[in-house]
Amino acid sequence: MRTDKKITGVLLTLMLISGIEAHAQLGGLLDKAKEKATKAIEKKIDKNSLSEKSGATINAGNSNIVTGDSLVFTEDFSAFQPGASATSFKTNGAANVVTASGQKGKWLDLRDKAIYKFSRQLNYPRRFTLSFDIIAKADQIKDIAPLSFGFASDNSVRQYASNIGTYVQLHYYDANQVNIGSNKPEKFVNTTFDLEPWINRPLHIVLSVDGERMAVYLNNIKLADTVLFSPAAAKNFYITAPWEYANDAGVLVSNFKVSGFRN
Secondary structure (H helix, E strand, O other): OHHHHHHHHHHHHHHHHHHHHHHHHHHHHHHHHHHHHHHHHHHHHHHHHHHHOOOOOOOOEEOOOOOOOEEEEEEOOOOOOOOOEOOOEEEOOOOEEEEOOOOOOEEEEEOOOOEEEEOOOOOOOOEEEEEEEEEEEOOOHHHEOOEEEEEEOOOOOOOOOOOEEEEEEEEHHHOOEEEEEEEOOEEEEEEEOOOHHHEOOOEEEEEEEEOOEEEEEEOOEEEEEEEOOOOOOOOEEEEEOOOOEOOOOEEEEEEEEEEEOOO
């Protein structure tokens, strides 16, 4: 009787071991299948991303920018005393005018978690250019979270990201990542521009709009030129300051100029 129990116990042990080995083998097969499926999905996403980017010009190199010849709006904050609030901008934070060490002129100090729009709602022509300068002041580029600017569907500043439609994001803490896109039509362009050399000195930005298309230039380098507006889209320029700064970093902007084209 005891012998039968021993035999039964041995058989159960062998079956358990076999089951564990089979489960391990099955788990390995499932892991491999899961890995293949993940790679297939990533490949599909990559293809979709490429299809979304069709029509966009990425990193087109140095470009001759044609700016508008009919002035619509300009602001360099020269009419404001340092420490005063810039009445030409509206914000959910503060819009203080400052000077920058080693830099000419006056600048708008962008407070963290704040959105900025022109106080006066502009009537943009179909074709126009909007330019301005950015100084990202920091000891290290990683001390600044991403900055975003572009066009929103309204001129409200009630929320940090109020109805943003078309955007350009400078990912300072990633050193060279720039995202450009819109939600109507859905478009996303991921490109690169070395932001680190532009810490503590002005970086010139030009947005060139022609109907539904917008070209984006940083330091005279075209990063994208593609459809970023729906035909009836309202355009209200905005800047959202970085969500946070570290080690007394900050972002200053100035020298805004909007120009249309007579022809």
